[in-house]
Amino acid sequence: MNNIVYLDHSATTPVHPKVITAMVEMMEEDYGNPSSLHRMGMVAEKKIRKAREQVAEVLGVKSKEIIFTSGGTEANNLAIRGIALQYANRGKHLITTTIEHPSVLNTFKELETEGFTVTYLNVDREGFIQIDQLKEALIPGTILVSVMHVNNEIGSVQPIQQIGELIKAFDHRTFFHVDAIQSFSKTELDLSQMKIDLLTISGHKIHGPKGIGALYVNEKINLKPQLYGGGQERNIRSGTENVPGIIGLGLAVELIAEEQKSKIDKLRKLKAWFLEEVTKQIDDVKINGPASIEDIYSEKSTPQIINLSFPGLKAEVLLHALEDFEIYVSTGSACHSRNSEPSHVLQAIKLSGRELESAIRISLGYWTRREELEYLLQHLPGLVSELRILMQR
Amino acid sequence: MYSDILVRYGEISLKGKNRKLFEKILMQNIKLRIRDIGRFTIERTFGRIYLRKVNELTDKVIQRLTMIPGVVSVSPVVRAGLDLDEFKECALNVLLDALPNGGTFKVETKRANKQYPLKSPEVTRILGGHLLTNYPHELTVDVHNPDVIVYIEIREHDVYIYSKVVAGPGGLPIGASGRGLLLISGGIDSPVAGWMGMKRGVTIDALHFHSFPFTSERSKEKVIELTRILAQYSGRIRLVIGHFTDIQKAIGLHCPEKLHITIMRRMMFRMATKVADMLNAKVLLTGESIGQVASQTLESMEVINAVTNIPVLRPLITADKTEIIDIARKIGTFETSILPYEDCCTVFVPEAPATKPKIKDAEAAEVNLDIDQLIEDAINKSEVLIVTSDGIVAEFDRIGDSE
Structure with missing residues (x-):
């Protein structure tokens, strides 16, 4: 196989050719500023409206509830800070988990320096929060709970519906934000049933462009803007719209939603098959995150993320060794011995030191073929045993 | 204001027989390192190297020169006519650039052109007086340990005036030691x-x-x-x-x-x-x-x-x-x-x-x-x-x- 075997879809995905075409058209022809009064401005505005409808329709929400941002990080910042600073008069307590993406965790860390109190929910060894702990954490004055749907490193799927119901039963005014960047199009998502008030998605994880994301904000919420300017995006997110990005996101969302039904089951089977093979072919492999095959089918484990530890070697060396065969994966931690900080997620699920330093993530996409994983399996067992001998750990 | 650049290369001038070779290598290295900025006339006289007519590229060239091993220091130079009134004004500008906020100074004159009607001490005295009168901040003469020295070199057709000294790395030119x-x-x-x-x-x-x-x-x-x-x-x-x-x-x-x-x-x-x-x-x-x-x-x-x-x-x-x-x-x-x-x-x-x-x-x-x-x-x-x-x-x- 001469082609690239790209197995790092949770980092980013290739852009869908139709999305590229649509974006190029926006840059070459319909390049007007949507705020301009003339016809060219109107054309751009219409296209944005359509993209907003595309996203809203797939999420099952109203199109005015969609705010376009510069990506997942900004959307998460806007959701969390926008709620905290707007509703601080109701209380200053916030809840999240220890395994969130840095764009969520660091936003909460910052709010702690601004007078808010944050409860960080622990996860068990498979990466799930305990509903009882959430129950205990909720207090009068809890204004926001933010929980990621699918963890980007280990693929655990949080029981979002249970969480949403619990929050709203406790206090219907407590807001619920879900970072759905990894789950969107990979896991069932029903915003009203799950009682979600705010939800983040990102373009480049779903074969859309980088630099674009969207935040669903329930229309009843009055979000405090984090950027001030010309009043775009209902005055919540000022700045001239990234028109090609927005058009790309809208189309990417529509395209992937069409594919979801037919592809998701295939992806689940692929992951299940791979996990069985890899544990059969390699000694001493640890599956990080939900480990049983049933979890994949019961939606506790996302179909596209596989995280494995091969105790006895360093993940970064394995990553580079695979790279030599044009196979691209990622590691849970960079292993520069001088200032390495292993993944907070892998630490949260209490991996041992040897498991931590040897964890790699293989993330699949809708376009991943079984032959590609077979090709990986041709090389992985040999490399793992060779490196284990060499590194003598 | 500046037109030329003076390059000092102290150490290699001490090296007896090898001196010529070292100078040649240094000149080559300088040419190589500034070639992309422009091609300037480079001259070697009295144990110094001059780059001619650098003009508005002076700062850029000096920045390069001060990175070249073998270069002890460089000074941007103003070239003026032999007319005393003309180079008096230039000297004031040079002093202002080297010493913008006041301090101590002295003038040093070298008269290579022996036909010039005024002797070096006379030029020094006249210029010193001119600078003291016209410099806008506090200024005193200190002949032993001045903050800056204003150098005047009277040559056959023109006068060189410089004061600011930018240090280079010193050492020997690359290529001189194998x-x-x-x-x-x-x-x-x-x-x-x-x-x-x-x-x-x-x-x-x-x-x-x-x-x-x-x-x-x-x-x-x-x-x-x-x-x-x-x-x-x-x-x-x-x-x-x-x-x-x-x-x-x-x-x-x-x-x-x-x-x-x-x-x-x-x-x-x-x-x-x-x-x-x-x-x-x-x-x-x-x-x-x-x-x-x-x-x-x-x-x-x-x-x-x-x-x-x-x-x-x-x-x-x-x-x-x-x-x-x-x-x-x-x-x-x-x-x-x-x-x-x-x-x-x-x-x-x-x-x-x-x-x-x-x-x-x-x-x-x-x-x-x-x-x-x-x-x-x-x-x-x-x-x-x-x-x-x-x-x-x-x-x-x-x-x-x-x-």
């Missing part, structure tokens, strides 16, 4: 060692040991970037990317873990000695400093040095880390050196590396290595990059092709 091979890692020390070698006139080639997949492409990119920064001083560096993976593997498989680092360094020195021979380099240069890591104890150095028969220069051998970092900052390599990508030395660190190895132990630990074959294969798989301040300008698949 060729050396620098063992470069991605760390802080080795680029500094290379720069110090350059400063003593050594033409530097560099050898980096690349051990993919034990080290990443990024660490190689980092070394290329460090080499590019060093090339700002020398113009051009030949960088050998040594294929070290198979040697690493062989050490990992066949040698006791405790001695991994020692044997790895011995293999590096063996390979470097061979490469130096191929490139006609007379010495190796390393960034070693006593006691910094396990392989840099005196005992380790003895065991490692034993495999080579050419001199190993260690410019930083007694420097403290803070001193090394100061130089790294000054020469612009520090920020790149601290990027967190692994180099050879940090993947294989055993739990307890030997700090006091013995030669006979190292030799015993190497019995299962086919040393000559490993080195030969590694050299055959190595590539060469020619790096200038613009980046890579040429690549060769074999070391022998890079001449």
